[in-house]
Amino acid sequence: MHDAPRIATPGGRGRDPSTRRSLAALFLAQAASTSALTTSVSLSSIVATHITGSASASGLPATINLVVASLAAFLAGLGMARFGRKAGMFTGYVVGAVGAGLGCVFALTHNFPGFLLGSALVGMAQAVVLQGRYAAADFVSAEWRGRAVGVILFGAVVGAAVAAGLAPLLQQVAAQSGLDAIELGWGQSALLLAVGALCIALLFRNPRVVGSETAGQLRLSEFLAAAGEPSVRLGVFYLVVSQAVMVMLMSLFPIHALHHGHQLGTISAIITVHIAGMYALAWLTGGLVDRFGAAAIGSAGGFMLFGGALLSAWETSALGIGLALYLIGLGWNFCFVTGSALLAKNLEAGIRTRFEGTADVLVWLCAGATTLGGGVLIGVYDYPVVGLMGGLAATGLLLLTGFTWSRLHQPAPAS
Template sequence: MGISEVTGRTRSMGALFAGVALLNTAMVGLTTAATLIVAAGSGAAWSGLPSVASVLGTAGGAFGAGLLLPVHGRRRVLVCGYGVAALGSLVAFTGALATAVLPLLLGILLVGVGNGGAQLSRYLAADLYPQERRGRALATVVWAGTVGALAGPALMAPAADAATGFGWPSLSGPVAVAVLATAGAALAAALLPRHIPLPREKPVTAARGPVRSPAVVRPLVAMVAAQLAMVAVMTMTPLQLQSHGHGLDAVGWVLSAHMIGMFALAPLSGRIADRWGPAVAVNAGLGVLALATATALAAPTAHTSGLPVALFLLGYGWNLVFVGGSAQLSRDLAPETRSRVQGTVDAVVWSASALAGLGSGQLFAGGGYGLVAVVGGVLALVPLVLLVPRDGR
C-alpha cells in the first residue's frame, strides 16, 4: 500500500469520524431542547413531535443519500447533506428564539436529513478497507456516537447560560450549539479526499435480486427487530422511573448507562464481526437484547442496580446487531447495488424507531412496563428462530 493511499484512508476516516461525532452532538442537544420548548408551548401531549421529525428526516436522508452516493460520490453527498443540516439548525434556531413550533420542527427535519448521511458514513468507512477489516472500520465510526452522547448533554447547561447572557431564551442555547456543530460537520466532509484507491473486492454473486437475497433480509430483519426492542424499552424507562417516584438524577444515571452500552463498545463489536463473522455478532446481540428485557422485567424498579444493568445490556445488544448487520451489508453486496440497498435498509430501520416510539406508549398504558419488556424480548428472539444462517456468514 502506497503512502498516498494510507494518508487518504487516514484523512477519510478522520473526516467521517468528525462528521458523525458533530452531527450526533447536534442531534442530542437540539432534540432535547426542542422537546422542552414544545412541551412548554404546546403541552406535554405534543412533546414527542421533535423526536418524530428527527427520525423521519433521518430515514429520508439515509434513503436519499443511498441513491446519490454511487452517482455523486461520498464527498459531495456528505457536504450537501451536512449543509442541509446546517440550514435546518438555523431554521430551528429562529424557531427557538421566537418559541415557534413549526420552524423548530422543520429545522429538526432538515437536520435529520443530514443525519441520514452521517449514519451511512459507517459504510463509507468500511469500503476503505479489505473485507476482513470492515467490521472494525465501520465500528470506529459508530463509536463516534459516544462523543455526541457525552458532549450533547454536557453542553446544554453552559449553552443555556450563554444564551441567557445574550438576552435569548435559555433553550435557544443548545440549538445554537447545533448550528455550530452542523457547520463543523460540513467542513469535515469538505476535507474528504476527492479520490482514494479502494481495495479490491472478491466477486459477489446472488441467485436473486439484492433486496430479497439472504445477505439483505437477514441483517434487515435483525436490525429492525433490535431497533424496535431497544427504542420501545428505552423510551418507556424514564416514565417507569418517574411513576415510582424517582427523579431526574435516577433517569439520567440509567440513560447514561444505556448510551454507554449503545456506543462505547462498538470497536469490540467490530472485532467480533471480523473474527467470527457478522452472523455471530448479530445473533449474540439478539441474545443480549433478550437478556436485557428479562433483566428489566425482573427488576423494574431497581434504579441503582437492575435497571442500569438492563439498559446497558439493551444498548450493547443493539450495538452488536447494528455493527454485525452493517458489516454483512458492507461485505456481501455487489458494489453497484451496495449504497442503494444500505440506504434503503437504514431508512426502514429508522422508520421502525418512529413505530416503536408510538407503540411503546400504547403498550405501557395498556399493560405497564412489564408488557413493554415482554414484547421487546419477543421481538429480539423472533429473528433468532426465523433467520438461522445456513452458512458461516
C-alpha cells in the same frame, strides 16, 4: 499480527495519506454529530410534552424525525451513488445544522409545528451521518470492513465526552438567560453538526469504489435478488430490529423517568450511559464480527436487547433504568455493527451504496413506526408495555438468527 487494512481500490495502498485524512474526517464528523443528535432526539419527548401538555404527543417529534430519515436514506443512497459520498454527506450535515438551529428557536418559542420541522430536518442528517459507516467500509478490503464500521461508530464516544464537557457551560448559559437547557441543547447540536460539515468539506475524499456503481434507482428486482442471499437478508433484519427497539425505548424512557420522579440531570446521565453502551465498544465489535462470525455476535446483541427491554419495563430506580438503557445500547451496538458488516461484506460493489440506502429506508421507517406506536401506548397504558414490545422484537430477531444459521449450515445432500 494482522496486516494493515487494505483500501478497496486498485493497488490497495493502505498508507495513502488521503485515505487516512478521509477516515479521520469520518471519525471526527461522527464524534461531533452523533452524540448531539442522540441527545437531542432523546429529549425531544420532553420538549413535546412541555409544549403540548400531553404525554401522548411525546413520540411524535422522534417519529417525524425517523420517517424523514427513511426518505433521506433512500435519496442519500441514490445521490451518493451518482455524485459520491462527499457531496451527499456534506449536504446532510448542513441540513441537519439548519434543522437543529430551527428546533432550538421553535422550542424556545413553544411553536410545536416549527419544532416538528426542525426535528424533520435533523432526521435527514441522522440518515446521512449513519451512512458514514458504509463510507469507511468502502476504503478497506472485505475482511476489514467490520472493523472499519466499528471504529467510525466509536467516534460517538468522543462526541459524548465533548457534550458532557459542554454541559456545565450550557447549564450556565441557560441559568443566566432564564431559558431551558433542553431547548438550548438543540442549538449545541446545530454547532456540532456544522463542525461535522467542515470536517467532510476540508478533509474527506470520495472512495473510488463508489465510482464503480451504476447511478440510478435500485430496481426492486435487484433489491430482491440481493436480499435473497441469506446473509444479506439477515443483515437487514439486524439493522431494522435493533434500530427500531433501541430508538423506541431511548426516545420514550425520559417520560417513564419523569413519571417516577427523576430530574433532568438524572435523565441526562442515563442518556450518557446509554450512548456509552451504543458506541464505547464499537471499535471492538467490528473485529469480533470479523473473527467470530455474525451469528455469534448478533445473537449476543439480541440477548442484550431482550434483557435491557424487559429490565426497562420493570425498573423504576435510576440505577435500574440506567442499566437497562446501557444493555439496550450495547445490544444495539452488537446487532447494528453485525448487520452493517454483513451488508458491506456480501453486497457486490455495483449495487452496494444504493442497496445500503434502500435498506436504511426500512431501518428508519420501522423505528419511526415503533416510536409513534410506543408514544400512543404510553399515553394509554404507561411505559412497561413499550418495554415488553421491545423484548418481543428481540426474541423474533434471535429466532431468525437461529433459523438462518441452520439454513446456511445444512449438510449437503448425499449424491
